[in-house]
Amino acid sequence: MLHIKGGTIVTAERSFRSDILCDDSGRIARIAPQIETPTGCEVVDAGGLLVMPGGIDPHTHMEMPFMGSVASDDFYTGTAAGLAGGTTSIIDFVIPESGGSLLDAWKAWRQKAEKAAADYAFHVAVTHWDDQVHADMGTLVNECGVSSFKHFMAYKNALMVDDGVLLHSIRRAGKLGALCTVHAENGDAVAYMQAKLLAEGRTGPDAHPLSRPPTVEGEAAQRVIALAGLLDAPVYIVHVSTEEAANAIAAARMRGQRVYGEVLPQHLVFDESVYSNPDWLTAARYVMSPPFRPRHHQHALWAGLMSGQLQTTATDHCCFCAGQKENGRTNFTHIPNGTPGIEDRMSILWHHGVATGRLTAEEFVAITSSNTARIFNMFPRKGCIAEGADADLVLWDAQGSRTISTSTDHQNVDYNIYEGMTVTGVARRTISAGRLVWDDGDLRVTRGAGRYIPRAPLGRKLAV
Amino acid sequence: MLHIKGGTIVTAERSFRSDILCDDSGRIARIAPQIETPTGCEVVDAGGLLVMPGGIDPHTHMEMPFMGSVASDDFYTGTAAGLAGGTTSIIDFVIPESGGSLLDAWKAWRQKAEKAAADYAFHVAVTHWDDQVHADMGTLVNECGVSSFKHFMAYKNALMVDDGVLLHSIRRAGKLGALCTVHAENGDAVAYMQAKLLAEGRTGPDAHPLSRPPTVEGEAAQRVIALAGLLDAPVYIVHVSTEEAANAIAAARMRGQRVYGEVLPQHLVFDESVYSNPDWLTAARYVMSPPFRPRHHQHALWAGLMSGQLQTTATDHCCFCAGQKENGRTNFTHIPNGTPGIEDRMSILWHHGVATGRLTAEEFVAITSSNTARIFNMFPRKGCIAEGADADLVLWDAQGSRTISTSTDHQNVDYNIYEGMTVTGVARRTISAGRLVWDDGDLRVTRGAGRYIPRAPLGRKLAV
Amino acid sequence: MLHIKGGTIVTAERSFRSDILCDDSGRIARIAPQIETPTGCEVVDAGGLLVMPGGIDPHTHMEMPFMGSVASDDFYTGTAAGLAGGTTSIIDFVIPESGGSLLDAWKAWRQKAEKAAADYAFHVAVTHWDDQVHADMGTLVNECGVSSFKHFMAYKNALMVDDGVLLHSIRRAGKLGALCTVHAENGDAVAYMQAKLLAEGRTGPDAHPLSRPPTVEGEAAQRVIALAGLLDAPVYIVHVSTEEAANAIAAARMRGQRVYGEVLPQHLVFDESVYSNPDWLTAARYVMSPPFRPRHHQHALWAGLMSGQLQTTATDHCCFCAGQKENGRTNFTHIPNGTPGIEDRMSILWHHGVATGRLTAEEFVAITSSNTARIFNMFPRKGCIAEGADADLVLWDAQGSRTISTSTDHQNVDYNIYEGMTVTGVARRTISAGRLVWDDGDLRVTRGAGRYIPRAPLGRKLAV
Amino acid sequence: MLHIKGGTIVTAERSFRSDILCDDSGRIARIAPQIETPTGCEVVDAGGLLVMPGGIDPHTHMEMPFMGSVASDDFYTGTAAGLAGGTTSIIDFVIPESGGSLLDAWKAWRQKAEKAAADYAFHVAVTHWDDQVHADMGTLVNECGVSSFKHFMAYKNALMVDDGVLLHSIRRAGKLGALCTVHAENGDAVAYMQAKLLAEGRTGPDAHPLSRPPTVEGEAAQRVIALAGLLDAPVYIVHVSTEEAANAIAAARMRGQRVYGEVLPQHLVFDESVYSNPDWLTAARYVMSPPFRPRHHQHALWAGLMSGQLQTTATDHCCFCAGQKENGRTNFTHIPNGTPGIEDRMSILWHHGVATGRLTAEEFVAITSSNTARIFNMFPRKGCIAEGADADLVLWDAQGSRTISTSTDHQNVDYNIYEGMTVTGVARRTISAGRLVWDDGDLRVTRGAGRYIPRAPLGRKLAV
Ligand SMILES: [Zn+2]
Ligand SMILES: [Zn+2]
Ligand SMILES: [Zn+2]
Ligand SMILES: [Zn+2]
Ligand SMILES: [Zn+2]
Numbered sequence A, B, C, D: 001m002l003h004i005k006g007g008t009i010v011t012a013e014r015s016f017r018s019d020i021l022c023d024d025s026g027r028i029a030r031i032a033p034q035i036e037t038p039t040g041c042e043v044v045d046a047g048g049l050l051v052m053p054g055g056i057d058p059h060t061h062m063e064m065p066f067m068g069s070v071a072s073d074d075f076y077t078g079t080a081a082g083l084a085g086g087t088t089s090i091i092d093f094v095i096p097e098s099g100g101s102l103l104d105a106w107k108a109w110r111q112k113a114e115k116a117a118a119d120y121a122f123h124v125a126v127t128h129w130d131d132q133v134h135a136d137m138g139t140l141v142n143e144c145g146v147s148s149f150k151h152f153m154a155y156k157n158a159l160m161v162d163d164g165v166l167l168h169s170i171r172r173a174g175k176l177g178a179l180c181t182v183h184a185e186n187g188d189a190v191a192y193m194q195a196k197l198l199a200e201g202r203t204g205p206d207a208h209p210l211s212r213p214p215t216v217e218g219e220a221a222q223r224v225i226a227l228a229g230l231l232d233a234p235v236y237i238v239h240v241s242t243e244e245a246a247n248a249i250a251a252a253r254m255r256g257q258r259v260y261g262e263v264l265p266q267h268l269v270f271d272e273s274v275y276s277n278p279d280w281l282t283a284a285r286y287v288m289s290p291p292f293r294p295r296h297h298q299h300a301l302w303a304g305l306m307s308g309q310l311q312t313t314a315t316d317h318c319c320f321c322a323g324q325k326e327n328g329r330t331n332f333t334h335i336p337n338g339t340p341g342i343e344d345r346m347s348i349l350w351h352h353g354v355a356t357g358r359l360t361a362e363e364f365v366a367i368t369s370s371n372t373a374r375i376f377n378m379f380p381r382k383g384c385i386a387e388g389a390d391a392d393l394v395l396w397d398a399q400g401s402r403t404i405s406t407s408t409d410h411q412n413v414d415y416n417i418y419e420g421m422t423v424t425g426v427a428r429r430t431i432s433a434g435r436l437v438w439d440d441g442d443l444r445v446t447r448g449a450g451r452y453i454p455r456a457p458l459g460r461k462l463a464v
């Protein structure tokens, strides 16, 4: 049992002074202004702190095999780092082998994830279409607690699907009450631009953003929205990084379509100039897709979050160390795409979002946790502070500050993209399933403590 | 004390089975799955019903003097009718005489409202600008619990203000932390079109929509958004009725502006054909501004509510009986503008919004109550089901249906614009300040039971 | 020699009273207010008539093999019908066999076209990509007078190309100074919708518009504009039929892209209700792609032509007789797609465009002839009334009227989609290469009189 | 008589080698590839030069009384400077005194203009509304050759009109077949911002752009387009300087409205940084309204010209010398608004427009001359190279270059905003009414040689 005492609860709805009592089953047992500490109950001092739902990161790639490497943060180290930053749940991606079984892949990922320190769920990628995929989607939704699928419009000759596969999958998912998520970049265009740039001798990381300009994302977002619209089905676009895609989402919503968009904090704070760093490795470490953009796109992403037209934030956490990034030393298209960040998402968003006045604390909770829980049907178990909900909480020091560094963070990768950035807004304590797992610098995680969170189908159009 | 037993609580956040205990001070004392009924406590059976925050109607005109008449529903009859329909609070408009004191007008309205059966608050209209207005705004915000002001861009030579007044008032309000609301129609254009139509011999109600076409509203919305944007201040547009205005709001929000829009249910269900009714009085009864529109505008309004780009619903409840409407028998510009509707807003929105699958029950709560409470700073006292909140609740029968008629409604006016419409979704019981005031057909309101609800300034940019 | 006497010349620039003298080489020799008729010179009375550049139809499919049939109008009958309606040049499409040689196809089409009665040029379709296509494009541009290529984003498993092919071809064309034209519909989506509709038992022509809704065109237009934008190359979209596509073109132009759009008169006057005709054959005769649309799209097409954001008009003339349409009696996807119309384009556009006040006579010339000549680099030989230009002229009776009927038209097909329509604006006389070939009902065409018009590359961004 | 020999004629339509013979009445008598020089006829060598229609500047303010000063270039010096730069006609503005007679003002301006060296016409400003204005508009159109009127939405308490006046005037003009032109800035907002800035101690030229931000123009453009749309009348917006206004125009045109936009070269090449010049006078010299903008607006203006959504270019030529600019030394709102530029418009547009590849030479003619002549109904007398047209021509050296300087220009003002800029594209010779008035540095103008050009009403919707 845990008695969180003296804090100010902040939900997506409101803020109020209250204590919280967590029971031994890992749930919130009681919320009341003044709770008498039960005998034998541990007391966590929340004085001066905000008590918020733990962050949910709906886009991570722990130990993912990708581009000839395997992401260096595994389910244990990655979720542990998340807990240190106030993130108490992740939704990771099951990526079947080319032509392979979705179900087998899901089983394999379930196994890999058993070491997780925090709760987790899965999206499953659909990378081709046949009757088996159709059947597996049914099994995953009805028997395995999977209620969202992932599609790549990029990565030609690898994960990419064409519009026909998208249509089949969106319709199948719609019938199952599941949600389709999409990496929206035009893979044909990326492949074309990559070949063109390489042919021109552009082999360095500075060619990376040129190979996937904003139009490439805007076009794909527009397209998948059109396809989903044909089937009157909802769609969720991961890592929206451009004004074009943000506007396409907003326009679709104003036509009555249920479209959702996710933003990564790194797109809010970095711009494409990072790829011009004269140090190859430094530049290569920023290589992810979609790439960082000219600065004016950031304004559109913030406005999207402020207006509710973009609903969630995630990290696309995908770690590759120097040796892995080196694979692309002579050819930028071989640099493993990915950046770390699960530990710092909450701080970056608070610092740049709340401390600057763009967002309220309630909106911060919405975009880091509650909206995600709703859209992916983990609400009110997750993303909510209510009696009966999972006791996944972060005790937030709104005035505290810290300087981000790979030397002090817990991610299993040899750099931090935010290195040296001092941010206001710090996760002082994190409670996962009712247990204090992060106590102001002291990380007390347990390998395997994380639980698989099955998610039921939504069975209807989503609403956020 | 009141024990609401066996219902399903629905908030803007979530739905869950729970009992509610209301105390004698009119507040929610306890929320828990199973509550033991205290001795002597009245029990209200909520079995099979949804327990939702009572509706808040942020746009009513009780006993308003307007166009040579006085609206026939007064604060007592109007709020009573609201309670019969599940609406437990209103925000009415204080309209100072031309050049008159805002403060005196507020006092006069306070007095008129003492007879109210349900809680109420006030927006105060700014209809001219001088130092006294500047000073009165300060007094109203700091001492009188007024945190929103109203402006008319239409009604030339009466209530209309020019852009200079708008700028002064928006800035003053911004400094005070108050919110400006605006009736957005270009009054010069309306006056011009009215004169032109009359000169052409168009004197009947069918000329009304021609005198204020969609463009007239879209232009004004665009303009006030531009003005507010210059001052980096929020703005709230009442009775958005056109695609043009809805899109202007959405576009501004996607530029990062804090703009809000209100929708009236009548605009969602009627179109301009009502003005062509061969019976003069029938047509005249639909005369309100902005008028009903070509049908495609409705799609934009629904999409705005679905996507969160339009946040609230209201009625602009303003009742004129046959004798009053007759004032305009030979000249449509003399027909008192206004339609009743406070009693039916909730049913109309449930029937056309939730029962059709456009909105979830949680979204219904958001647009009928919670969003309004947030935007006008009555949250979490109103618009929220939580311990400590006002016990303003509606027990909703989602499957029940009723046929709307002036013969059975409680509005003090001789017609009902929804006459004969059968709707699914019925307010079975209404609880106001902890008292059961509507019990399935039995209206037990008390003259003067309503309280004035002072509203503090928001002191920052608003967030919804 | 021919002396056109007493007419009012109308060009895209201006109108003025003037005579014209055509020489024996088929060119305009002299333009002057009053010309003395040379001895032995035939005089054509243009009194009361407008003398305009002959129409150019940049989109015809004479004797095209398609969907198991061959279009019934061949190069002779089709061009003859055009002359009867005031159209003096066509640009037809060379469609190589799947995987086949562009050059061989061009040669085959050259041969088929030798029987033409009026001048003609060719676009050549690119339906796949390899080194031979790359090479052939060069040959066609540099040696064969082809300066535009065609691409189908629809017709999956037949003519459709993917985005990679589009990018390769657009870039290659750009380097050659040639223009890419595109049939913009998402072929994956069409194939998906067709299969879905057939599976639902929807086999009739009324399923045709459902299988390719407006979104399917809007998406493809948006996409090809994005791709062309990546390469900073111009692009021309054939048969724009939707508000979505028209707006995409206008938006791109307002970003500085050189994008052009073509409108078919049938999309301006018919709507999707034609497919609900209870008579199967009648409905089937309207089957073409993109299909006729809900009526509001027409407003966008007209506005596009009025504002210059859509530049040209064409017919997509492609004739299939009853027996051919019957191929799809039990399956709408087998109905040969195509409608006739080359003979009536000018009249339909005058009647609905000029007579209604939407367009001026000068704009009529621009959209029926001059803009097309400029964009496809036939100007000022074609599309222009100037000394030295080809004497391709139509003598237009702006007040005259006629009733369209297959019983009187000259198209080699057993129906006319405009059957029974009475139009104001009639081609009284047509002059082709200086010869009077249509004289108020008397068609005096010569098989093989038409000449191939080689077109040089533009070598720069186009301007209209 | 004048024989222009060996040049390449460029019109808005096409380019071709041809000689031109001008007769003694000042008109073009003959256009032919090779003309025999008549006896006694002066020969002008156009070898290697482009022969284009002389520029028309539809927006000048010669010797205008404004803000307590009188513009220093009078009709003689100003038109002479124009001729030196290739501009052969102007349309100046008649500005009646407050409440004064339009007709009297027109007469006064006619008198002032008698000294002009080049042809001129007038727009007449409508600055208030009453029956006399209504009557005067009729007289001006029917008897005085005025077919366009001007309206100021800015300059509160001076020239500004409200929306009611705009509606009356637009409708009256529409009935007369005349065109309304509008200075689109929200005058209430400007006055408000000016007062606010001054109150904050912002008295320097750097406050000028802050007092009229882009929104202020975008709003007004949107508004007047809405008003004109209500009346189904065309409208022309002068000096479009923002993306917002350009997009509003394009959007209206895509709805089918006839809206036109004018661009000033200075807005294409300067940005708001000029107002931060530490030298007060230098900064003050750039003070004009609308002010120079953040650089991204230029892209929208160019795209507007390229796509035909903005049709004309002008200078708003309005000269104030140092002593006059000094009036605003302690208060930026007293700096006379205006910049010179009539002499350099053509070169600036060629250099930045044609030499950069944005525009073709034909488009250059369209935007500097032909479109203006059409819109203001001077075509084909002006803006056209055709037999019978006025012999107003510029012989353009497309490869020549010159460095702009007040020390060599002919404008009667003590600075040149383009000082030191080297431009490619030079007016080598200018012919005005058949007379060689500028011969490669030699200015041979005649005081009073300019003629008043009466312009008939258009009598219909305009088309460009
Ligand atoms: Zn991705
Ligand atoms: Zn990812
Ligand atoms: Zn109102
Ligand atoms: Zn109202
Ligand atoms: Zn086609």
Ligand SMILES: [Zn+2]
Pocket (backbone or CB within 6 Å): C059, C061, C316
């Ligand atoms: Zn075709």
Ligand SMILES: [Zn+2]
Pocket (backbone or CB within 6 Å): D183, D238, D239, D289, D290, D316
């Ligand atoms: Zn101006």
Ligand SMILES: [Zn+2]
Pocket (backbone or CB within 6 Å): D059, D061, D316
């Ligand atoms: Zn001016």
